[in-house]
Amino acid sequence: MAAKTYYWVSLWFLLTIPVIFWDAGYCFMRPRSMVGGDLHWIWKPYALYQDIDYIYGWKAYEEGDGFTNAQSPTALLNLVENGMNIAYLYLAHVKGTPAATLLGFASVVMTLSKTVLYWLQEYYCGGCSVGHNDLQTLIVYWVIPNGLWLLVPSFIVWRLGKDLASALFVAEKTAKKEASGKKK
Template sequence: MAVKTHTWISLWFLVTAPVIAWDVGYCFMRPRSMVGGDLHWIWKPYEIYQEIDYVYGVKALESGDGFTNAQSLLNVVETFMNLAYLYLAHVSGWSPAPLIGFAAAVMTLSKTVLYWAQEYYCGGCAIGHNTISDLVLYWIIPNGLWIVIPTLIVIRLGQDISDNLVAADRIAAKAASGKQQ
């Protein structure tokens, strides 16, 4: 039985891989990736972002805040899972592949919700200094994508997995009733 795939999910997993790799590189290479660092040219747009979100900025780095790199490490795990899903679903045709994609999307969603919850519970400690327009443009919209799209992926792949389990249960029940006759 062929693996049911969805182009939009596969594109999300494929397109986000280099974006995440770039972000992970910035986080793991701090302070060299930051303004004034010899590698900053690679991450020039972070010049703005490290001022918008202090988790990415000098303050977090100097205080030894480990959250930035901890979430980056999880980004690496998620991305490997996303790429594994792509390979297993599209190349090898492994029927449980949607479970890998589902788990990866749950990781992304959970980590991003944690990131937002941290800001809520600390009173906006890393982003509260922004104007509302900067906050919406540079933090809420870009980070919101990492909640909305993984949520949609969890729903879609969850439904596909559920449908497959129901179908397998029906087949098993039919086979069991056939043996009883």
């Protein structure tokens, strides 16, 4: 049985792969990727963002805050997530294996979990990295872009989760049918 694919799910994975690599590159290359660094030209939009979200800026870097490189939404786990995204696309569209659904589900659950953790950190630390922004800046440059990473993965979790649950029900029904056939 071939993998069931959805255009919008594959498009999300395809479009986010370069974004995730770019973001991880910025984080791992700090301080060279930051304003004043010799590689900053590659990550020029971060000139604004590092002042909006201190996790990406000098404050976190100078304090040795490891959250940026180790955890959500950046760097090390992003590379793992991206590997899973690439594997999903390969397994779903090249190999056509139903295992792609499980891998895609696991990857998007990771994306969603990391993003929720990112938001919860801000909540529990009282906005320590973004609370200095005015409301408009916060909404336009932090809530909307990061909200997209909550919204789309939530829909993908729902869609792929439904497919996995359906496959499990079919497998259960088949196993029961085979078991009852063997009893006769």
